[in-house]
Amino acid sequence: MRPAIQIFPVYGIGDVVTGQSVSALIAAGLVHSGMTLVAGDILVVTQKIVSKAEGRIIDPRTVTPSHIAQMCAAQGHKDACYYEVVLQESKRIIKMDKGVLICETHHGLICANAGVDESNVDGGTHITLLPVDPDASARGIRTEVGAATGVEPAVIISDSFGRAWREGQVNIAIGVAGINPLISYAGLDDPFGYRMQASILAIGDEIAAAAELVMGKTDRIPVAVVRGVSYEQSPSEASALIRPANKDLFR
Amino acid sequence: MRPAIQIFPVYGIGDVVTGQSVSALIAAGLVHSGMTLVAGDILVVTQKIVSKAEGRIIDPRTVTPSHIAQMCAAQGHKDACYYEVVLQESKRIIKMDKGVLICETHHGLICANAGVDESNVDGGTHITLLPVDPDASARGIRTEVGAATGVEPAVIISDSFGRAWREGQVNIAIGVAGINPLISYAGLDDPFGYRMQASILAIGDEIAAAAELVMGKTDRIPVAVVRGVSYEQSPSEASALIRPANKDLFR
Numbered sequence: 001m002r003p004a005i006q007i008f009p010v011y012g013i014g015d016v017v018t019g020q021s022v023s024a025l026i027a028a029g030l031v032h033s034g035m036t037l038v039a040g041d042i043l044v045v046t047q048k049i050v051s052k053a054e055g056r057i058i059d060p061r062t063v064t065p066s067h068i069a070q071m072c073a074a075q076g077h078k079d080a081c082y083y084e085v086v087l088q089e090s091k092r093i094i095k096m097d098k099g100v101l102i103c104e105t106h107h108g109l110i111c112a113n114a115g116v117d118e119s120n121v122d123g124g125t126h127i128t129l130l131p132v133d134p135d136a137s138a139r140g141i142r143t144e145v146g147a148a149t150g151v152e153p154a155v156i157i158s159d160s161f162g163r164a165w166r167e168g169q170v171n172i173a174i175g176v177a178g179i180n181p182l183i184s185y186a187g188l189d190d191p192f193g194y195r196m197q198a199s200i201l202a203i204g205d206e207i208a209a210a211a212e213l214v215m216g217k218t219d220r221i222p223v224a225v226v227r228g229v230s231y232e233q234s235p236s237e238a239s240a241l242i243r244p245a246n247k248d249l250f251r
Numbered sequence: 252m253r254p255a256i257q258i259f260p261v262y263g264i265g266d267v268v269t270g271q272s273v274s275a276l277i278a279a280g281l282v283h284s285g286m287t288l289v290a291g292d293i294l295v296v297t298q299k300i301v302s303k304a305e306g307r308i309i310d311p312r313t314v315t316p317s318h319i320a321q322m323c324a325a326q327g328h329k330d331a332c333y334y335e336v337v338l339q340e341s342k343r344i345i346k347m348d349k350g351v352l353i354c355e356t357h358h359g360l361i362c363a364n365a366g367v368d369e370s371n372v373d374g375g376t377h378i379t380l381l382p383v384d385p386d387a388s389a390r391g392i393r394t395e396v397g398a399a400t401g402v403e404p405a406v407i408i409s410d411s412f413g414r415a416w417r418e419g420q421v422n423i424a425i426g427v428a429g430i431n432p433l434i435s436y437a438g439l440d441d442p443f444g445y446r447m448q449a450s451i452l453a454i455g456d457e458i459a460a461a462a463e464l465v466m467g468k469t470d471r472i473p474v475a476v477v478r479g480v481s482y483e484q485s486p487s488e489a490s491a492l493i494r495p496a497n498k499d500l501f502r
Contacts, residue, residue, distance in 0.1 A: 003254070003257035003258055003259045003478070004258055004259060004260050004465040005257070005258040005461070005464055005465055006254035006256070006257055006258075007254055007255055007256040007257075007258075007461075007479075008254045008255060009255050095500045095501070097500050098498070098500065100500065102500060110415075110416040160450070160452065163414060163415070163453075164361075164414070164415040164416075164494075164499070164500070164501040164502075165361040165415075165493065165494055165499060165501060165502065166423070166453065166456070166492050166493060166494055167433060167451065167453060167491065167492050167493065167494050168432075168433045168451045168452055168453025168454075168456070168492060169450070169451065169452055169453065170452070170453050170456050170457050170460070171457065172417070181419075182418060182419045185467075199411070199420070200418065200419045200420065201411065201419055201420055201421070201463065202414075202417065202418060202419025202420065202421050203419075203463075203464065205417070205419070205421050205460070206421050206422065206460035206461065206463055206464055207464065209421070209456070209457040209460040209461060210256070210258075210457065210460060210461030210464065212452065212454075212457055213256055213454065213457055213458065213461065213480050214255040214256055216436075227254070228258075229464050240418065241417050241418050241419060242416065242417060242418065243415075243416055243417055243418050247349070248415070248416060249346045249348050249349065249351060249353060249415070250346070250415040250416060250501055251415075251416065
C-alpha cells in the first residue's frame with residue numbers, strides 16, 4: 001500500500017554562512033539526495049540556516065547590557081549580553097519568571113528568549129536571531145527553488161518552540177509561502193449529518209512538526225520535503241497562525 | 252529515493268459504539284487497507300473512537316447544572332448542562348474568560364472545555380469525554396493489536412488541542428504506550444563540537460500532529476500508521492508531556 005504522506009530528508013546541506021543562497025543549497029541538496037520535486041511538495045526549512053544565510057548572527061560581546069538585561073542575568077542562566085540581545089529582539093515581555101523570558105518578538109511570535117539561540121553556531125561565541133521577515137524568506141525560497149527545479153514548492157520556515165503547559169519543544173511554522181497554514185472544517189457535516197462546530201487545524205504547524213521527525217538536531221538535516229498533504233495554495237502569511245491579542249487569554 | 256517517514260491512513264473503521272474493541276477494529280482496518288505492520292510502527296488513534304468504545308459518552312440532559320455552570324452558559328456559547336459536564340471533568344479552572352473555559356482535567360491535561368466535545372456524536376444530543384486513562388487505553392491497544400497481528404506497535408492516543416498564543420488546533424498525544432514521547436538532545440555535541448544546551452523535543456506530540464495530516468475531521472479515518480520514526484521504546488506515560496506546575500509560568 002502506498003503511504004498517503006511521505007517525508008524525505010534533504011542531505012548534503014553543510015554548514016551555512018552569511019551570504020550563501022539557501023535556495024541554491026537546497027537545489028543542490030535535492031540533487032545530492034536523488035530527489036525530484038513534484039507538484040504539491042512542501043519544503044520545510046529550519047530557521048537556523050535561513051538566519052545564518054541572511055546574516056542574522058550577532059556577537060553578544062558587541063552589545064551593552066541595559067539594567068533590565070543585568071537583572072535577567074542575575075535570575076537566569078545566561079549572561080547579560082545574551083539577555084540584551086533577547087530584549088532588543090522583543091517588543092513586549094509576556095512573562096519574566098524562574099529564569100525564563102517569554103517574549104513577543106517584533107513579528108508577533110510569542111516564545112522563550114525571542115527565538116534567540118546560542119546552539120550550533122561556531123564555537124558558541126555568536127548567537128542567531130530569527131529572520132527579519134520569515135514569510136519573505138519563504139517566498140524567496142519558493143520562487144528560487146522553483147526556478148532551479150521547475151517545480152515551485154510550498155515553503156515553511158520552521159523553528160522549535162516550547163509551549164505553555166507541556167514539556168518538550170515542537171517545530172512550528174514561523175514563515176510560509178504558497179500554503180494556507182490553517183484549514184477549516186467549520187460548517188462541514190460530520191458522518192451523522194450533524195453540523196460541526198468550527199474546527200480549525202493549524203496544518204502549517206503540524207507539517208513543521210512532522211518534518212522535525214527526520215531532522216534531528218545534530219544530523220545536519222535542516223531541510224525536509226513533505227509529500228502528499230492536502231492543502232490550500234494561497235498567498236497566506238505565518239501571521240495567520242498568531243492569535244490576535246484580543247482573542248488571547250494568555251498575554 | 253525512499254522516504255524516511257511514511258504515514259498511512261487506516262481505512263474501513265466505521266462508526267464506533269460502546270463496547271466494541273478498538274483493537275479488533277484496527278486489526279480489521281489494517282487488513283481492509285492491505286497493510287502489514289512492521290517493527291517500529293506507531294499507531295496513532297484518535298481519542299474520539301477510544302472514548303466511544305469505552306462508553307465515555309454522556310447525555311448532557313442527565314446532569315443538573317451548578318450555579319457556576321449557569322454562569323458559564325451566560326457568558327459562553329453552550330448550554331449550562333454542557334458546562335456542568337466540563338466542570339465535572341475538571342479538577343481546576345486555569346482561565347475563564349471570553350466564553351472560554353481553560354481547564355485542568357483529572358489527568359492533568361490543560362485544554363479548552365476539559366476535552367469535552369459535542370461534534371461527531373449521533374445527532375449531537377450526546378457528548379464525548381476524554382478516556383479515563385488514555386495511557387491504559389494505549390497499552391491495551393498495543394497488546395491486543397500485537398496479539399492480532401504478530402507485531403506490537405507503539406500506540407499514541409491523540410486529540411486536537413488549541414494552544415496559547417497560536418491560532419488553530421494541532422493533534423497532541425494524550426496517551427502513549429511503548430514509546431518515550433520525549434527525546435533529549437541534551438549534552439550532544441553539535442557539528443562544531445559546541446556542547447548544546449538541553450534541547451528536548453516532544454516527538455509524541457509531533458507524531459500525533461503528523462498523523463492528523465491524513466485523518467481530516469469527517470473522513471472516518473480515526474487511525475493512522477506512522478512508519479520510520481526513530482524513538483526510544485519505553486514504558487513512558489503521556490504525563491511526561493505535561494509540564495509540572497512548579498515549572499509552569501502559565502497556570
